[in-house]
Amino acid sequence: MRRKTRPRFKPSNKDLSPADAAVRKGGYELKGRIWIEGTSGTFLGYGRVVLLERIAEFGSISKAAKSMGMSYRHAWELVDSINRQARRPLIETSVGGKKGGGTKLTEAGREAVEGFWNIYEKFKRFLNKEGASLQF
Amino acid sequence: MRRKTRPRFKPSNKDLSPADAAVRKGGYELKGRIWIEGTSGTFLGYGRVVLLERIAEFGSISKAAKSMGMSYRHAWELVDSINRQARRPLIETSVGGKKGGGTKLTEAGREAVEGFWNIYEKFKRFLNKEGASLQF
DNA sequence: AACCGTTATTCCCGAATGTATATAACTATA
DNA sequence: TATAGTTATATACATTCGGGAATAACGGTT
Incomplete structure (x- = not known):
């Protein structure tokens, strides 16, 4: 008896495609995931790219995380992992200042987001196409 | 500091493709997984299909599991999950008998294995194709 | 100098998996 | 009837993953 796994984050304001793309055919679905792997594990995947989009939207890691129902701790780790693996940083953070700081995407970051969605x-x-011919 | 995840099973006698298909391009790899989902979670994926092949090869769940470095308990759960979701059973088990019992694939089981590999x-x-154009 | 909101960092905890182990149940064969 | 090798099932344990919470650091602005 296995409980349905909890979704990795809540879709909030935007209509969000699921992390697992899927195609149904007669009770069965062909599902799948793709991601880009770097020197130390995952570099960009669905969730990470959505996070980048949210960061661009809100200008803050904490707000982006909250909007996805993700803990700040996890979001920060993802951002850190992305930047450590990127040739040029995709995210720029600033600490302190009038509004406490903030985070925004670099040009390379925006290009990476667009590139991932293209492949996705x-x-x-x-x-x-392939899910249309499932017969079991 | 994250340790490299241990492979889900040891490749033993056969030359086994990895569970995650991958394509490298300039330090980055496009990786991915696909699976067929049924009424209650995963129905067929890479590991499950390899397990089915091993069962067909050895005629036994326990030997198939051992050949993959997988616990019998886990292998049995996978077989059970597959059969509960299949319209027609893909696996036939028998308990007792001269050799204690055994397990083999049905015709539907062999067709499912072939069908999955086709899509894979x-x-x-x-x-x-898509991994060839990665630039980040 | 004090404030404030955000980044940066650490520790603890629960859920989910899967291994290891032990044991029962089964049944053709000798 | 005893044997043997496998399926079937439950319990305990380790590992991984991510959330929650607490705290420090930061630096414009007032």
């Missing part, structure tokens, strides 16, 4: 869209089309 | 091969080609 093709992946969804792949699942769509 | 296409998926690897997809990763190969």
Whole structure:
């Protein structure tokens, strides 16, 4: 008896595609994930890219995390992991200041987000095409 | 400081592709997984299909599990999960008898294995194609 | 100098997996 | 009837993952 796994984060204000792309056919679904791996594990995946988008939107790691139902601790670790693996940093953080600080994407960060979505869209089309012929 | 995750099973006698298909390009790899989901979670994925192949090869869940470095308990749970979600059973088990019992694939089971590998091969080609244009 | 909101960091905890281990149940064969 | 090798099942344990909470550091602004 296995309980349904809890979603990794709550979709909040935006209509969010699921982290697992899926295609249903007669009771079965072809699902899948893709991600880009760097020198030390995952570099960019669905959740990380959504996080980057939220950071760009809110200008803050903590607000981005909260908007996804993700702990700040986890979000920070993801940001750190991304920046440590990127050739050029994708995220710029600043501490202190009038508003306490903030975080924004670099140009490379915006390009990375766009690049990932491009591949992800093709992946969804792949699942769509191949999932149509499931018979078990 | 995160330790490299241990491989889910040891490749033993056969040359086994990794569970995560991957394509390298300039330090980054496009990796991914696909699986077929049924009424209650995963129905068939890479590891499950390899397990089915091993069962067909050895005629026993316990030997198949051992050959993959997987606990019998886990292998049994996977087999049970597969059969509970399949329209027609993919695996036939027998208890007792001269050799204590055994397990073999049904015709539907062999077809499922082949069907999954077909899609998986296409998926690897997809990763190969899309992974060639990674730039970050 | 005090304030304030955010980043940066640490420790503790619970959920989810999967291994290890032990044991019962089964049944053709000798 | 006893044997043997496998399936079937439960309990205990280790590991991993991420949330929660607490705290320090930071630095414009007032």
